[in-house]
Amino acid sequence: MKNLPSIKQLQYLLAVHQHQHFGRAAEACFIGQSTLSSAIQNLEETLGCQLIERENRSIMFTAIGEEVVERARKIIDDTISVKELTKSFLNPLQGQLTIGIIPTVASFIAADLYHLCATEFPDLELVLIEDTSDNLLDKLEKGQVDVALLALPYNTKKFHTHILAQDPFNMVMHKDYEAAKGIADFNLLPPSSVFLLEREHCLTDHALSACHLSKSECINPFEAASLHTLLSMVERQLGVTFLPQMAINAGILAHKPMVFNAAQDTAYRDIGILWRKTSGRIRDFRLLCDKLKPFFTEKCAR
Amino acid sequence: MKNLPSIKQLQYLLAVHQHQHFGRAAEACFIGQSTLSSAIQNLEETLGCQLIERENRSIMFTAIGEEVVERARKIIDDTISVKELTKSFLNPLQGQLTIGIIPTVASFIAADLYHLCATEFPDLELVLIEDTSDNLLDKLEKGQVDVALLALPYNTKKFHTHILAQDPFNMVMHKDYEAAKGIADFNLLPPSSVFLLEREHCLTDHALSACHLSKSECINPFEAASLHTLLSMVERQLGVTFLPQMAINAGILAHKPMVFNAAQDTAYRDIGILWRKTSGRIRDFRLLCDKLKPFFTEKCAR
């Protein structure tokens, strides 16, 4: 049986890498500086090579040291996952759960989601984080969120992906806007009459592809930062936009002189939930899915 | 800082799982039975749940125990990789290297590959394993081979994949076989005139797709188990087959009344090398690639 580095040694190494300082790293690990120093030396001994160059006043990781740090981080994460696994096995859906949600979903369901979890999982401390798909995927990988709720299709093959509901698109316009009425192929809409969100939002891409809109001249170059800005533009300019059913069900058009109708039967975005394949709380997430599926299905119902 | 299970505890757990017996597992770990027993108890303590049900005469892993074992195996593998990483950093391409190779490559290059490694990497102890693509991918995942050499395209996204050379296909036939001469579209060959290997061999699929052969009636239902059987069929029956350049360069047609000509410019298979993304010897493998690339390029040269 090989003499492998220990979990503790790897933890200490990560601490040194994080703080770039033995003293502060030791403090963070609640051990003495001497203990940390010898622990790193032992690790270097078992690995048979130098990981850190101790210079005059500062330390520097060697190339091989950096590589070891990267792998150590993964090992520690996996080990933490094992603990989470057993913990969540005993007490399902307890403790803190951090969910990342994209803006074009969060604003319409956040409040009800809190309520749902409070009643279904009273021991769960829910933390919601709103960000773009790209940022959420990044945070998911780094462990800053436990699961992410976003709109698909999206490049999510790194993570386990599960579809919760279909959210159909609707064409939305002022009730007096005649130019769009009865149009089947949206590419035939008047020039600059289609208003969309700015590019960061996946809703823009989804609306374009789901409604078979080629990037034609019918799209207005203005890029709105929020759905409400978008709506006010559409209301004033007498153009059209495409909104998911979820937004309409949440009452975004209430008391406005706007009308909407189903874009096409096949025009929809999927609402999906993602988690790290190596997560220790997969059991928790599946239980959560059981409740989220009817929840989102209702939120997106015509 | 959390109290995580230690590497040793996980190693011991794996040993118990492997032997399904405390005493024999302890022996395999070179520790006493009592030590192992308490180590497992400590592990169960830190994880907060039972992993093994100790019954009268036999032990049984709980469901959660099996899950922990699976994750522990990965953690241990990753930790071993860290050691290998540092070791191969100090002494590149030393020690044992196990290469898996598919039959339709191995038989033509194995001897020369041994010779190449013996001269370029004298400290390397080369072990070659010949098996089908499917089996090699399985062995690669389990760590039974360090790298795999196979023909692409193949579903290899689980692993790091690197293409070494293109191996063109040639149509091969008896020199007196007139029916195939001057034919551009291979689908127009006479019925049952194309002989191929049995389905397990990826060469069959590659020949079909690279030469744009739809599974038409020109393909003979006979499935040969080796290229030599295949050739004897073609020689006797006066039909055709498709052989990679590598086979021809190795002299498979020497002293035979056979002729060959390039199938098409675009008809080729790629020779690729694969390794686990988490392997600790990636540096080694890249050095190996530097030598393998010219080696295979020459082996496949027209």
Place this chain on the structure above:
DNA sequence: GAATTTAATCGGTTATAACGATGAAAAACC
């Protein structure tokens, strides 16, 4: 040149991992 910073070293203590012997419980043997 004194003060400061920083990691290594040293001596001593505590905690952990290891051993061997024994114990308990169930099954197998006779």
Place this chain on the structure above:
DNA sequence: GGTTTTTCATCGTTATAACCGATTAAATTC
């Protein structure tokens, strides 16, 4: 039905390692 065997848990002990605090050494700063 009692004895032996098998097998894991427990106990007391010892060796190893992990850890602490104080000190040292080297370099930088003032």
